[in-house]
Amino acid sequence: EAGVAQSPRYKIIEKRQSVAFWCNPISGHATLYWYQQILGQGPKLLIQFQNNGVVDDSQLPKDRFSAERLKGVDSTLKIQPAKLEDSAVYLCASSQEAGEISYNEQFFGPGTRLTVL
Amino acid sequence: AQKVTQAQTEISVVEKEDVTLDCVYETRDTTYYLFWYKQPPSGELVFLIRRNSFDEQNEISGRYSWNFQKSTSSFNFTITASQVVDSAVYFCALSEPYGGATNKLIFGTGTLLAVQP
Numbered sequence: 170e171a172g173v174a175q176s177p178r179y180k181i182i183e184k185r186q187s188v189a190f191w192c193n194p195i196s197g198h199a200t201l202y203w204y205q206q207i208l209g210q211g212p213k214l215l216i217q218f219q220n221n222g223v224v225d226d227s228q229l230p231k232d233r234f235s236a237e238r239l240k241g242v243d244s245t246l247k248i249q250p251a252k253l254e255d256s257a258v259y260l261c262a263s264s265q266e267a268g269e270i271s272y273n274e275q276f277f278g279p280g281t282r283l284t285v286l
Numbered sequence: 287a288q289k290v291t292q293a294q295t296e297i298s299v300v301e302k303e304d305v306t307l308d309c310v311y312e313t314r315d316t317t318y319y320l321f322w323y324k325q326p327p328s329g330e331l332v333f334l335i336r337r338n339s340f341d342e343q344n345e346i347s348g349r350y351s352w353n354f355q356k357s358t359s360s361f362n363f364t365i366t367a368s369q370v371v372d373s374a375v376y377f378c379a380l381s382e383p384y385g386g387a388t389n390k391l392i393f394g395t396g397t398l399l400a401v402q403p
Contacts, residue, residue, distance in 0.1 A: 211396055214391065
């Protein structure tokens with residue numbers, strides 16, 4: 170079974186530029202997550218999709234970050250304009266449909282390392 | 287508020303030593319899940335274990351063991367006879383059922399384990 174795919178693996182941009190990251194979840198997984206991991210910290214959830222609807226985006230800086238999940242499969246996370254503090258690894262994860270009673274394991278992709286100069 | 291604390295920032299041991307990674311959590315809910323993930327230098331988060339709040343039995347898997355104590359809100363992880371391949375950052379995480387079912391993970395700041403040959 171193929172894992173979560175992300176691209177690019179690395180990206181270097183200058184501040185005020187825009188950037189986009191792509192994620193392809195495991196086939197059949199209804200739930201997709203984007204996490205931000207700043208160096209020396211644990212991952213922090215930015216946004217969660219269930220199929221193509223947003224379940225939680227409470228920690229997404231909506232003035233500069235946006236995300237979409239087309240047709241409930243692939244997802245794109247965009248930053249526009251980027252700031253120095255956006256330098257981090259952006260991790261995508263997917264799971265079977267999230268439920269209140271049971272828990273479905275999240276599988277993580279390799280991440281995209283963003284450096285903002 | 288939900289919070290996960292990993293007080294040990296870095297631990298260095300010599301191969302074959304036993305090592306324990308500490309994790310303390312805070313939550314208001316009575317139903318929750320606890321996790322440990324491994325993040326090797328490649329960056330991908332690797333799932334190690336999940337425990338639910340109703341199951342306080344300790345678990346052993348090969349050289350790994352976990353001690354869950356609700357009375358002290360701790361979920362510690364022990365590696366017996368450590369090996370160089372165990373070198374990685376280890377994250378403890380907490381998840382709660384939430385309203386419309388987010389299952390989001392709240393991570394600690396991680397413990398960097400270095401196993402010297």
